[in-house]
Amino acid sequence: MNSIVVHYKELALKGRNRPWFIQTLVRNLKTALRGLDVRAVRSVMGRIEIELEAAATWSDAHERIRHVFGIANFSLAGAAPHDFDALAAAILNDLGDRQTESFRTSVRRADKRFPFTSPQIEREVGGRIKEVRGWRVDLDDPALNIHIEMLPDKAFYFFSKEPGPGGLPTGTGGRVACLLSGGIDSPVAAYRMMRRGCTVLLVHFHSYPILSRASQEKVREIAALLTRHQLRSRLVLVAFGELQQQVVLAVPAAFRVVVYRRLMMRIAERIGRRWHAKALVTGEVVGQVASQTLENMTTIAAASGLEVLRPLVGMDKDEITNEAERIGTLPISNIPDQDCCQLFTPRHPSTQVSLAAVDQAEQALPIDAMVEKAFREAVVEEFQFPMLAERLGRC
DSSP: OOEEEEEOSGGGGOGGGHHHHHHHHHHHHHHHTTTSOEEEEEEOSSSEEEEESOGGGHHHHHHHHTTOTTEEEEEEEEEEOSOHHHHHHHHHHHHTTOOOSEEEEEEEESSTTSSSOHHHHHHHHHHHHHHHHOOEEOSSSOSEEEEEEEOSSOEEEESOOEEEEESBOTTSSOEEEEEOOSSSHHHHHHHHHHHBTOEEEEEEEEOTTTSOSHHHHHHHHHHHHHHHHHSEEEEEEEEOHHHHHHHHHHSOGGGHHHHHHHHHHHHHHHHHHHTTOSEEEOOOOTTSSGGGSHHHHHHHHTTOSSEEEOTTTTOOHHHHHHHHHHHTOHHHHTSOOOOGGGTTOOSSOOSOOOHHHHHHHHTTSOHHHHHHHHHHHOEEEEEETTTEEEEEEEO
């Protein structure tokens, strides 16, 4: 069995744009499998075939394929001629000494012009397997389901389906910039946008050298993990501590958190436009903290000229934590660190800051100069899958 058959679901509904989505998925699979013994990756009648040099490559390929967005499921498969005797013989050979209490054959015809119907093929091939192995046929709840897919020039067969991550292929949804902290929420927000096909630029605000480098190390680990899905990521590290100090000296305590966030939005927009992003993404959730009331979220978003997307806005903490655990970011997010969001935070921040009030407060700050300084001094790092971190330099 030297092939992997990849199935997609949502891509099949894309109408005239479907070939472009499929070509993008093929390209992403080639990138994800780079360095492995893969002979070819090609689209074949509603599915994608990955041809391996040897079956031993399966375990390595499996680990990479399962993170590629756009895949509904995939299987290690064999190929055989349409001839029923040859097809059954190939299946029996790859089953080896495998034993099972019951089985069935499930057939799909990619080409409906094939002279036999799916039930007829199931009976013909299944009957030959039963004759050799003596297994009981169970059409409702078999212990082993032998899948057969009839294509014009050959038949694929496989014995199980591995779940894919679903979603849309990376590169089909446009570019966005995500404000990425070392916490639990924003990595999940970034993941959700990647799953919708978006290429996500990761922007992290830190307070080094006022605080330690711990938050930067955490987001590097998160960026590396998310890059398994996105295949290539840029992480922008923005020094924010000095800007916070300026805010502390000029802005009333109750307004500071909102002013911090508005500054972040302006800087992220400046960076996002540099990389042609069409929207900003945050991990905000209504009512979670003082800056995330509807009033404050509206005031903060007004600082950005880009659309602001909040994939988690209606979720609760347990839902977000469960998803973070599923995608693997939770253990990293739980590592203690010194985050810039905790620096110079007032004890009683206002939960209802109006746009007029914050505009008045910001008049005491050289906003444009602060944004430009942060942008010019930001450091960009690039991540690739398989993992390779590289310092690129300034924005």
